[in-house]
Amino acid sequence: MTGRLEDSSQDRRVRVRGRPVDSCPEDGPEVERGAVHRITVVGEDVLRRRCQEVTAFGTPELSRLVDDMFATNRVARGAGLAANQIGVDLQVFVWDITDDWGVRHVGHIVNPVLDEIPAEHRRLVDESEGCLSVPGPYRVVSRPDRAVVRGRDMDGAPLVIEGRGYFARCLQHETDHLHGRLYLDRLTRRERRAALREMAEAKDEVFARRAKRAARLGT
Template identity: 40%
Template sequence: MTILPIRIYGDPVLHEPAEPVGEITDEIRALVRDMYETMDLAPGVGLAGPQVGVNKRLFVYSYEEEDGTAHRGVAIDPELWLAPAVPESLDALEEDEEEGCLSVPGERFALRRSERALLRARDIEGEPFEIAAEGWFARILQHEYDHLDGVIYVDRLKLPLWKQAFKVMRKRGWNTPGCSWTPGVDDLDA
């Protein structure tokens, strides 16, 4: 297995819609194995093809609920449906709505997401599956799906959080092409 470099915000592949995977080849299977390895080492709860420089509609995820229910898999050529917003979604953002991204490493910002999502995709064997997710797992699916459409969560932030995020990225040089980091190799705190 190979640990893959993770592209940082300024990389153009992160800002364009990904192409369908289509046929699941040995190359795709190897990519998915490497993505799991990279995600686990980062550590992260999800990783999309564009984040490792592959402009394909697939992502891996790994999340354990408080009750011990584990969710781990790959979504190939997914479709995602979201529950509509509820009236309390107009309230101020809460700390438990903060999320991060391996393509904006070390930073966390509050972002309102739908509480429920329905994912339909294919697994590594090409078999269709469906997941109805709630809470944090729904957030993870929405976050990774956004990557496939060329959207990074900081692009969705409201002012003043958007300004804060882009100030940090500008200071670190992350808003320019060519930035990446490799889990287990690069020290992002240096």
């Protein structure tokens, strides 16, 4: 999921994997350790398959995947990134997003499952949404304003992450990815065609910006 313009002040509140912390560097240790990957683009088969569940936790391979996803998301200036967006067919996504109330949320989750939120405890919100795998266009998408996702961290510890507002949208967007769905699927046929035309015109410029940022990071 693409990010929005955010307050860059250093005194904002931060939650890492759902828990409050005193601070978190703009480029965390995962970004420093990780390698930047090419982001898959709509039309590639890996984005249309339901990803496989992770069965082995606490492995160097899983840790490296999370690091690489954070580094790739950072270079692309995303709010979140799913594993199949770097071509890996596993149920993992990461996020680094500041919500509507100025709280920065950072973390990863493995094998996520969204709770069904009763209608009386949520409302549908129409808001602009973009995707790193659909470089360029944003479109208005209707989603619930609250989300709860349950899963595990890379070491297998249980996680429950709750989001409201744009963070809730991010959690839903990334979970969709792991089920082989894109935000384009929530648009009318006409809107989808228009978004794809816009992507075709914008993608080369978007790719060039990402490459420049990756070069600055030395990756």
